[in-house]
Amino acid sequence: xxxxxxxxxxxxxxxxxxxxTGNYTLAARQLSVTHAAVSQQVKILExxxxxxxxxxxxxxxxxxDEGASLAGDLEIGFAxxxxxxxxxxxxxxxxxxxxxxSPAFAAEWLMPKVKDFQQKHPxxxxxxxxxxxxxxxxxxxxxxxxxxxxxxxxxxxxxPLLVSDMIVIGHPxxxxxxxxxxxxxxxxxxxxxxxxxxxxxxxxxxxGVVPDRPLxxxxxxxxxxxxxxxxxxxxxxxARAFFRNDLKSGRVIELFSEQEFGLYYIETLSGPLRPAVRxxxxxxxxxxxxxxx
Amino acid sequence: xxxxxxxxxxxxxxxxxxxxTGNYTLAARQLSVTHAAVSQQVKILExxxxxxxxxxxxxxxxxxDEGASLAGDLEIGFAxxxxxxxxxxxxxxxxxxxxxxSPAFAAEWLMPKVKDFQQKHPxxxxxxxxxxxxxxxxxxxxxxxxxxxxxxxxxxxxxPLLVSDMIVIGHPxxxxxxxxxxxxxxxxxxxxxxxxxxxxxxxxxxxGVVPDRPLxxxxxxxxxxxxxxxxxxxxxxxARAFFRNDLKSGRVIELFSEQEFGLYYIETLSGPLRPAVRxxxxxxxxxxxxxxx
DNA sequence: TCGAAACGTTAGAAATGCTATCAAATGGAT
DNA sequence: ATCCATTTGATAGCATTTCTAACGTTTCGA
Numbered sequence: 119x120x121x122x123x124x125x126x127x128x129x130x131x132x133x134x135x136x137x138x139t140g141n142y143t144l145a146a147r148q149l150s151v152t153h154a155a156v157s158q159q160v161k162i163l164e165x166x167x168x169x170x171x172x173x174x175x176x177x178x179x180x181x182x183d184e185g186a187s188l189a190g191d192l193e194i195g196f197a198x199x200x201x202x203x204x205x206x207x208x209x210x211x212x213x214x215x216x217x218x219x220s221p222a223f224a225a226e227w228l229m230p231k232v233k234d235f236q237q238k239h240p241x242x243x244x245x246x247x248x249x250x251x252x253x254x255x256x257x258x259x260x261x262x263x264x265x266x267x268x269x270x271x272x273x274x275x276x277x278p279l280l281v282s283d284m285i286v287i288g289h290p291x292x293x294x295x296x297x298x299x300x301x302x303x304x305x306x307x308x309x310x311x312x313x314x315x316x317x318x319x320x321x322x323x324x325x326g327v328v329p330d331r332p333l334x335x336x337x338x339x340x341x342x343x344x345x346x347x348x349x350x351x352x353x354x355x356x357a358r359a360f361f362r363n364d365l366k367s368g369r370v371i372e373l374f375s376e377q378e379f380g381l382y383y384i385e386t387l388s389g390p391l392r393p394a395v396r397x398x399x400x401x402x403x404x405x406x407x408x409x410x411x
Numbered sequence: 412x413x414x415x416x417x418x419x420x421x422x423x424x425x426x427x428x429x430x431x432t433g434n435y436t437l438a439a440r441q442l443s444v445t446h447a448a449v450s451q452q453v454k455i456l457e458x459x460x461x462x463x464x465x466x467x468x469x470x471x472x473x474x475x476d477e478g479a480s481l482a483g484d485l486e487i488g489f490a491x492x493x494x495x496x497x498x499x500x501x502x503x504x505x506x507x508x509x510x511x512x513s514p515a516f517a518a519e520w521l522m523p524k525v526k527d528f529q530q531k532h533p534x535x536x537x538x539x540x541x542x543x544x545x546x547x548x549x550x551x552x553x554x555x556x557x558x559x560x561x562x563x564x565x566x567x568x569x570x571p572l573l574v575s576d577m578i579v580i581g582h583p584x585x586x587x588x589x590x591x592x593x594x595x596x597x598x599x600x601x602x603x604x605x606x607x608x609x610x611x612x613x614x615x616x617x618x619g620v621v622p623d624r625p626l627x628x629x630x631x632x633x634x635x636x637x638x639x640x641x642x643x644x645x646x647x648x649x650a651r652a653f654f655r656n657d658l659k660s661g662r663v664i665e666l667f668s669e670q671e672f673g674l675y676y677i678e679t680l681s682g683p684l685r686p687a688v689r690x691x692x693x694x695x696x697x698x699x700x701x702x703x704x
Numbered sequence: 705t706c707g708a709a710a711c712g713t714t715a716g717a718a719a720t721g722c723t724a725t726c727a728a729a730t731g732g733a734t
Numbered sequence: 735a736t737c738c739a740t741t742t743g744a745t746a747g748c749a750t751t752t753c754t755a756a757c758g759t760t761t762c763g764a
Contacts, residue, residue, distance in 0.1 A: 124489075124496060127420035128752075142711060155753050157712065162751095167499055168685065170549075177710050177761050184499055191495025195488045200417060202484025206460055206477055256463075390461070421721075435742060448722050450743065455720095470730045470741050705764100712759070720751070728743075734736085 125166035132159030133171060134196055137181055137189030214245040215398045219264035221312070221340025223382060224248035226360035227280060228264075235401050242394045250312045250340055255387045261395045262402075263385045269378070276383045279402060282357040282409040284379040286321065287370045289350030298373050301325035308334040308352035310343045317355045325374075357382075359409040378410050418459040425452030426464060427489055430474055430482030507538040508691045512557035514605070514633025516675060517541035519653035520573060521557075528694050535687045543605045543633055548680045554688045555695075556678045562671070572695060573675040575650040575702040578668040579614065582643030583661070591666050594618035601627040601645035603636045610648045618667075650675075652702035671703055 124130070135145035136156060146153040164171050171185035181189060219228065224246050232244060247253065253260050264279065286304065296303065305327060309318035318335050322328075336352055347354050348369060357380050364370040384402060386395070417423075428438035429449060439446040457464050464478035474482060512521065517539050525537060540546065546553050557572060581600065589596065598620060602611035611628050615621075629645055640647050641662060650673050657663040677695060679688065 124424075124493060126751085127424060127492075130492060131417075131420060143709085151752085152754055153711070154713080154755085158752075161712095167496065167503070168683070169499055169503060174711065174760085179711075184502060187502070188495045188499055191491050191498065195491030195495065196417070198484050198488030198491060199420075199423060202481045202488065203417060203460065205484065206462055206481055209477060209480070210460075210462060392461070419720085436740085444721085445723055446742070447724080447744085451721075451745095454743095467729085467742065472742075707764090708762090710759100710761080713757085715756095716754090718751100718753070720749100722749075723747095725746090726744085728741100730741080731739095733738080 125163050126159075129159040129163035129166070130192055131196065132156045133163050133185070134189060134192040136160060136172065136179070137185065138193070140179065140181075142179065210392060211394065213392075213394075214243040215262065215392075215394050216245045216247060216260045217262040217264065217398070218247045218249060218253040218260050219382075220250060220266060221248040222344060222356055222360055223264055223266075223280075225341055225344055226357075227382075231405055235398070238401065239394075239397055242397060244398065248341065250314055255385060261386065261392070262398065264382055265385055267381050267383070269376070269381070276381070277403070278381050278408075279384050279406050280357070280359055280380075280382040280409070281378050281407075282359040282380050282382075283375045283377055283411065284355065285358050285361070285375040286353055286355050286373040287347060287361055287365070288353035288373060289347065290368070290371050291350045292353065293371055293373070301374060302327045304353065304373065305329050305331070305333060308336060310336050310338060310346050310352035310354045312340045312343065313337045321355045357409070359407070362409065375411075378408070418456050419452075422452040422456035422459070423485055424489065425449045426456050426478075427482060427485040429453060429465065429472070430478065431486070433472065433474075435472065503685060504687065506685075506687075507536040508555065508685075508687050509538045509540060509553045510555040510557065510691070511540045511542060511546040511553050512675075513543060513559060514541040515637060515649055515653055516557055516559075516573075518634055518637055519650075520675075524698055528691070531694065532687075532690055535690060537691065541634065543607055548678060554679065554685070555691065557675055558678055560674050560676070562669070562674070569674070569676045570696070571674055571701075572677050572699050573650070573652055573673075573702070574671050574700075575652040575673045575675075576668045576670055576704065577648065577672040578651050578654070579646055579648050579666040580640060580654055580658070580663045581646035581666060582640065583664050584643045585646065586664055586666070594667060595620045597646065597666065598622050598624070598626060601629060603629050603631060603639050603645040603647045605633045605636065606630045614648045650702070652700070655702065671701070 132145065132149065132155070135148050136142060139145045139148060142153045142156050142160075146156045149156065160172055167184075167188075169184045170182050171188060172179050172181055174180075217228075225248065228246065232246075235242075235244065247260070252265075253263060255261070255263055267273070267276075268284070288307065292307065298304065301322065305322065311317045314337075318333055319329075322333075334352075336346075338346065343354055344356075344360070346352060347356075348364060353373065358365070358372075358375065361370055365372055384399065386399065391399070425438065425442065425448070428441050429435060432438045432441060435446045435449050435453075439449045442449065453465055460477075460481075462477045463475050464481060465472050465474055467473075510521075518541065521539065525539075528535075528537065540553070545558075546556060548554070548556055560566070560569075561577070579597065585600065591597065594615065598615065604610045607630075611626055612622075615626075627645075629639075631639065636647055637649075637653070639645060640649075641657060646666065651658070651665075651668065654663055658665055677692065679692065684692070
């Protein structure tokens, strides 16, 4: 277009700084370089334009007419560039912090705490996306992911957010007075599990049970499972941390438990994080806990 | 100031070109680089801003909202920069071609020819500065200098503009029927010479004459000497080329001559010259000549 | 006459940018 | 369906640009 033959942009910026400060040394400081660098850039610009832009006058400098003319437009131009970038930073700062996690974790652990966060950080809005899918972190997308892994895949480099016993629980009415001392006995109870997962079969396998008849498994969205369990629709495998109150009040009964088997931890993009995201992380870790027995 | 933390300018330009063309390949062509270069610059910008600006959609691309927002300001900004540079180029193109030379050369050789130049290049205005001083060429100042040197300091690398016999001339009335076959006889005639020069003494020295009495020398501005000689106010040392017509008509008389002793040549700044200056140089050399006997 | 404060200049090192090349994805065309 | 052309993505190594450090020069005031 018309700016095909623009001089080197850095030389324009250097000259613009010189024009603004009227002083190579200050301009250099503003650009975080040495005065020599500025001097060279201005020379490069003058060579390109075939025009003197700056003349020494004693111990200081002075712009030529041409220099002053150019400086005016440069100031406008760079201001526009800065405005554009600034606007983006603004949008960036105001964008909600997006967190992905499992529905159970969201409903039972995070949601109850969110109010506290919002009191402490009224300027930051959180956006939770509870889903069983593993949502990839993305620049401009999800900022924080709460992941689950169990004891069988240890990773000492992980900083835990929530370590919890994992338990199988059910409503008292569903259990009655059956003898459930043996894992195999759970084969006949109705399991509730997240759509697309296979927790029931995995738990049984983990305990050496090979079902000889089909399991009674009800798949449902994660957000419904917790309430369904409380209503007595079935049993499920979950973290003790999510049912502390229900267990204490006897609303649900613990059938089996694996000590500190589950680990929820945080993943973020590598690289610098937005301030809002850092605040959120800090708050999350300050709520870290270990729930056992 | 506020643009202390502007991202790398080249990456901004690259992205701006991408936004404008909607196409890496075209943007690359516009910037005279490869598509890979553009791709890298856009990545650098995205990394700096921590924002996705461009998303691939099949075989083409699409700006994100943030990208579109930024692109708007960038277009404004770069347009302003371009405007500033363009204005300078404009001034540059319209600035007169400045030529410095001796008053004699100006009055007797160049001025009579200037009309021809202006007919051939109506868009270019010439500014002659006839002076005996050696004016330094300067960026944004004098574009062309016509210099004089004589046979005693040859330089084969010089492209001659005017080679001329150098002669001593005077008005017939001043000479009368004196015997002037000997250079020493000129000691008693009144010399006219440019302010600040010493042509009379130099000429006499060149011919082995050591004056035993003070010379009668009238210093005056160069532009007046020619006419003074024609009026018979004195003799002077000059180029035959400047007095061809006067000699032919007998209005002045040639007293002594050095064959092809004087050389007028052109100096310009090194480096690329403005188109107007190039035109002028071309025209000057097309008028080059050799004046002898 | 001295020293401080500017800018100027330069070589060489550091950073950045670019190209060449290959790969992958897409959407027509045969 | 397969091929081909088009476009973007990735990367190693080279080329260019930019910067710094060090020293020089000019000016000005004490």
